[in-house]
Amino acid sequence: MLQSLGAKPMMFPTPVWVVGSYDAQGKPNLMTAAWCGICCSKPPCLNVSLRKATYSHGNIIARKAFTLSAPSVSQAREADYVGMVSGRDRDKFQATGLTPQASQVVDAPYAAEFPLVAECRLAQVVELGLHTMFVGEIVDLKADTAVLDAQGRPDMTKLAPFVFAPEVREYFAVGQSIGKAFAIGKSV
Amino acid sequence: MLQSLGAKPMMFPTPVWVVGSYDAQGKPNLMTAAWCGICCSKPPCLNVSLRKATYSHGNIIARKAFTLSAPSVSQAREADYVGMVSGRDRDKFQATGLTPQASQVVDAPYAAEFPLVAECRLAQVVELGLHTMFVGEIVDLKADTAVLDAQGRPDMTKLAPFVFAPEVREYFAVGQSIGKAFAIGKSV
Numbered sequence: 001m002l003q004s005l006g007a008k009p010m011m012f013p014t015p016v017w018v019v020g021s022y023d024a025q026g027k028p029n030l031m032t033a034a035w036c037g038i039c040c041s042k043p044p045c046l047n048v049s050l051r052k053a054t055y056s057h058g059n060i061i062a063r064k065a066f067t068l069s070a071p072s073v074s075q076a077r078e079a080d081y082v083g084m085v086s087g088r089d090r091d092k093f094q095a096t097g098l099t100p101q102a103s104q105v106v107d108a109p110y111a112a113e114f115p116l117v118a119e120c121r122l123a124q125v126v127e128l129g130l131h132t133m134f135v136g137e138i139v140d141l142k143a144d145t146a147v148l149d150a151q152g153r154p155d156m157t158k159l160a161p162f163v164f165a166p167e168v169r170e171y172f173a174v175g176q177s178i179g180k181a182f183a184i185g186k187s188v
Numbered sequence: 189m190l191q192s193l194g195a196k197p198m199m200f201p202t203p204v205w206v207v208g209s210y211d212a213q214g215k216p217n218l219m220t221a222a223w224c225g226i227c228c229s230k231p232p233c234l235n236v237s238l239r240k241a242t243y244s245h246g247n248i249i250a251r252k253a254f255t256l257s258a259p260s261v262s263q264a265r266e267a268d269y270v271g272m273v274s275g276r277d278r279d280k281f282q283a284t285g286l287t288p289q290a291s292q293v294v295d296a297p298y299a300a301e302f303p304l305v306a307e308c309r310l311a312q313v314v315e316l317g318l319h320t321m322f323v324g325e326i327v328d329l330k331a332d333t334a335v336l337d338a339q340g341r342p343d344m345t346k347l348a349p350f351v352f353a354p355e356v357r358e359y360f361a362v363g364q365s366i367g368k369a370f371a372i373g374k375s376v
Contacts, residue, residue, distance in 0.1 A: 002305065002330040005340070009232035010329055011306055012258055012342055012349050013362055014225055015201065037202055037225035038354065039237045040316035044197035047235065047321070049227045070200055076366050080373030096376055117190065118199055126314055128228035128323065133235070135316065141198055142190040149356075152193070154200055156353050156360055161200050163351060163362060165344050166226065168337075169370060172344055174201055174351060175363025178264050182357055185268030188284055 032083030
């Protein structure tokens with residue numbers, strides 16, 4: 001039986017991706033986001049929503065670029081940290097020991113240690129309320145060669161990303177394969 | 189070492205949520221989407237991107253409402269099916285045996301069997317290219333009482349949603365908890 005939980009921003013699960021951006025002085029910054037996803041196949045676009053109060057929000061408006069990276073389970077502490085403190089007060093690369101890497105294709109940095117990174121130029125800004133949605137066109141996508149499968153695509157098990165439960169505020173690993181898409185439904 | 193994979197719509201993982209909508213004749217339809225997420229906390233909003241060619245796209249434009257549901261692993265075959273065929277040709281509720289339930293708060297249906305459903309009124313339409321992004325304001329969120337924890341919030345383990353690997357086109361279960369958000373990073 002379904003029970004109303006009210007009008008809450010709560011669907012399960014969401015991604016946990018890390019936004020990379022430069023501030024006006026060129027200081028690289030990282031911030032973890034869960035209000036994010038893929039939003040268009042052609043041109044390939046990602047979306048990430050940030051509160052106006054965040055340091056990254058101003059950075060993206062000014063630089064018109066950002067990166068989004070998928071950290072692995074082994075990097076969950078670093079990802080959680082960069083989602084808790086502000087780049088206004090801290091150098092989050094220094095605090096975490098992550099290595100800032102300048103994108104060669106957009107005006108934004110990423111952490112060299114994260115295994116999957118999308119480099120995006122700002123395509124649209126959509127005001128929604130508390131959050132502003134930034135739509136970025138993927139200029140290039142890069143993956144650590146260590147997480148690729150035999151066909152050169154990311155392998156979910158090697159990548160080992162994790163997801164988020166909103167409101168409950170907990171992270172979960174991605175588990176085992178349950179089947180091929182556009183295939184298992186044929187026998188419904 | 190990072191290797192370029194080109195400009196592809198590929199980040200891991202994405203949600204697998206099912207869109208519910210009515211057509212002009214009031215026939216309820218379901219369609220699975222992976223280009224979706226939470227995009228604003230206040231007002232609480234979800235976003236889902238659909239190709240203009242889909243039946244659901246026209247439905248949402250006409251009815252200005254949709255639902256988004258998170259199916260469980262045990263419902264993966266039904267979710268895969270409704271993502272493969274078009275509501276133009278088929279009654280997907282009939283084909284899957286899922287039960288159409290009319291939302292009491294928006295002009296859209298959902299499948300009574302899915303354990304978590306967000307009922308949304310269309311708030312914004314953002315044209316991105318091949319995909320149109322629909323932003324919906326959550327009017328109510330409902331969960332099966334069987335998947336709630338002691339605090340009345342969805343329990344990830346009981347809900348057992350699953351995620352998608354784009355390009356690789358494979359579904360994965362959500363695995364074990366790896367820690368509390370806004371907590372594990374304090375010891376970085």
